[in-house]
Amino acid sequence: MLLEVAGVSKNFPGVRALDGVSFTLQPGEVHAxxxxxxxxxxxxxxxxxxxxxxxxxxLRYQGEPARFATPLDAQRAGISTIYQEVNxxxxxxxxxxxxxxREPRNRFGLLDEARMVHEATEVLAGYGVRADVRxxxxxxxxxxxxxxxxxxxxMVDAKVVVMDEPTSSLEPREVETLFGVIRDxxxxxxxxxxxxxxxxxLYKICDAVTILRDGKLVHTGTMAGLxxxxxxxxxxxxxxxxxxTSFTETPESVLTGEPVLRVTGLTSRxxxxxxxxxxxxxxxxxxxxxxxxxxxxxIKAIGGAYPVDSxxxxxxxxxxxRPSTVRAVRAGVATQPEDRKxxxxxxxxxxxxxxxxxxxxxxxxxGLVSDKKIDAVVATYMSRLxxxxxxxxxxxxxxxxxxxxxxxxxxxxxxxxxxLLLDEPTRGIDVGAKAEVQALIDELAAExxxxxxxxxxxxxxxxGADRVVVLRDGVVVGVLTxxxxxxxxxxxxxxxxxx
Numbered sequence: 001m002l003l004e005v006a007g008v009s010k011n012f013p014g015v016r017a018l019d020g021v022s023f024t025l026q027p028g029e030v031h032a033x034x035x036x037x038x039x040x041x042x043x044x045x046x047x048x049x050x051x052x053x054x055x056x057x058x059l060r061y062q063g064e065p066a067r068f069a070t071p072l073d074a075q076r077a078g079i080s081t082i083y084q085e086v087n088x089x090x091x092x093x094x095x096x097x098x099x100x101x102r103e104p105r106n107r108f109g110l111l112d113e114a115r116m117v118h119e120a121t122e123v124l125a126g127y128g129v130r131a132d133v134r135x136x137x138x139x140x141x142x143x144x145x146x147x148x149x150x151x152x153x154x155m156v157d158a159k160v161v162v163m164d165e166p167t168s169s170l171e172p173r174e175v176e177t178l179f180g181v182i183r184d185x186x187x188x189x190x191x192x193x194x195x196x197x198x199x200x201x202l203y204k205i206c207d208a209v210t211i212l213r214d215g216k217l218v219h220t221g222t223m224a225g226l227x228x229x230x231x232x233x234x235x236x237x238x239x240x241x242x243x244x245t246s247f248t249e250t251p252e253s254v255l256t257g258e259p260v261l262r263v264t265g266l267t268s269r270x271x272x273x274x275x276x277x278x279x280x281x282x283x284x285x286x287x288x289x290x291x292x293x294x295x296x297x298x299i300k301a302i303g304g305a306y307p308v309d310s311x312x313x314x315x316x317x318x319x320x321x322r323p324s325t326v327r328a329v330r331a332g333v334a335t336q337p338e339d340r341k342x343x344x345x346x347x348x349x350x351x352x353x354x355x356x357x358x359x360x361x362x363x364x365x366x367g368l369v370s371d372k373k374i375d376a377v378v379a380t381y382m383s384r385l386x387x388x389x390x391x392x393x394x395x396x397x398x399x400x401x402x403x404x405x406x407x408x409x410x411x412x413x414x415x416x417x418x419x420l421l422l423d424e425p426t427r428g429i430d431v432g433a434k435a436e437v438q439a440l441i442d443e444l445a446a447e448x449x450x451x452x453x454x455x456x457x458x459x460x461x462x463x464g465a466d467r468v469v470v471l472r473d474g475v476v477v478g479v480l481t482x483x484x485x486x487x488x489x490x491x492x493x494x495x496x497x498x499x
Contacts, residue, residue, distance in 0.1 A: 001062075002062060003160055003191060008057030008059070019216045021044060025160065028190065030186055034212075048162065049068065061077060075156060078158050081164065082164065083149075090138030124151055127148075128174060143171055143270075179205055194206055198472075199495070208222055229496075233491055259280050259314070260450035261333075262314040263278065263311070263312075264276050268301050268308050272301060275301075283466050284442075284452075284464055286452075287452060287469055289494060331418075332416070333419045334412035337423055338427070340408050348395065351391075351393070352378045356374045381410035381414060387399075387410065389403065420451045453465055458487045477494075
């Protein structure tokens with residue numbers, strides 16, 4: 001046994017992130033670690049690599065009990081991690097990044113620059129990176145930077161390599177190079193923990209799989225012995241055959257109305273390719289798929305926060321040229337991001353100020369802000385969305401998660417949008433608040449707004465959407481309409497698209 005996690009638990013204030021999780025890694029094994037957002041994958045990786053200390057259970061490494069106080073301790077023991085976001089130094093040269101902390105020295109103890117450049121060039125050539133290693137790392141494409149991070153992780157005499165979504169920034173050619181490196185590591189007896197939501201990758205290179213859900217272990221075993229549909233159902237928490245049907249019926253007026261949003265051939269390399277769908281007034285269109293399928297990227301591209309290489313976006317019949325967040329808002333597109341705390345609300349400002357942020361230009365005359373107009377708008381939306389706060393002056397950071405979400409929605413609605421893009425609108429809020437937000441979305445659609453809904457909760461997506469556009473690896477792989485909008489059909493489409 002190379003690495004073993006035995007009944008590990010990890011608690012944070014109010015959250016049990018890991019609950020008695022067990023996991024084993026054999027020498028030379030490529031072991032997939034999968035689960036939806038919040039399943040506990042990242043927490044488990046951080047326990048393995050010394051970022052967090054477990055509150056219960058035990059780690060065993062090469063047959064002996066292990067406790068890594070810091071990530072450096074884990075790395076010195078032979079456990080290296082490659083994160084989805086490249087964590088190197090972009091302003092330093094490629095060669096210096098590769099040898100950071102272990103630079104070759106000459107007999108006088110001085111840095112041997114020529115040797116370092118020569119060795120870096122040879123090493124990276126084996127990873128498909130052919131560039132002048134004397135140039136700054138930041139000048140390389142993101143995929144090449146990822147390969148540098150991989151090479152560095154392997155070069156430190158690693159016995160275990162943890163790869164967290166390593167192909168998320170890679171082009172197809174680079175992915176094949178990565179798989180070649182993984183096969184080489186496998187042959188050398190190095191154990192690999194592979195985190196990915198791309199099912200075809202898992203079945204192509206992984207020997208075993210461990211599935212987490214809500215911080216608990218739900219399955220571990222060989223990859224070959226697990227059908228794709230079963231894997232998806234274990235991740236999501238719904239069995240095929242369970243009768244979850246859509247409770248939303250598409251009104252006849254929606255079927256005949258002109259699209260308020262038309263997306264055609266939307267491409268943003270390497271994340272999105274030829275995304276095409278449309279939304280009519282009063283219609284809720286869901287974007288389905290596993291985490292990493294391209295749902296959030298699609299939302300951001302339409303909202304102007306993600307670069308677009310080709311394709312067109314039309315809002316109410318008008319083409320959105322050179323998409324940007326400002327142009328999208330002016331055209332009538334309002335976007336609620338997935339991470340409301342990092343990208344949405346301003347926790348240190350009041351409820352009033354948060355709601356008013358997007359409409360300040362309209363509340364200004366001759367450079368002076370009209371407090372009376374702002375107060376009227378804030379009062380209207382606090383009442384309509386039933387925002388529970390001591391007063392409009394209460395800090396948003398002091399509100400519950402559900403009320404924070406409502407404040408963010410109030411800000412978006414105050415702009416008078418034609419299209420509402422919602423990315424995980426009920427994530428991290430309690431059951432009661434979740435029901436209120438879902439009812440609010442239905443009300444907004446009934447009033448004629450076009451809504452695009454992203455949710456990792458299959459049941460929520462099915463119940464809330466009139467149609468579901470299913471994505472995988474940044475490509476549309478199916479569209480569910482009418483009686484097809486069921487949890488079973490959604491999971492089947494996701495699973496079958498990977499076969």
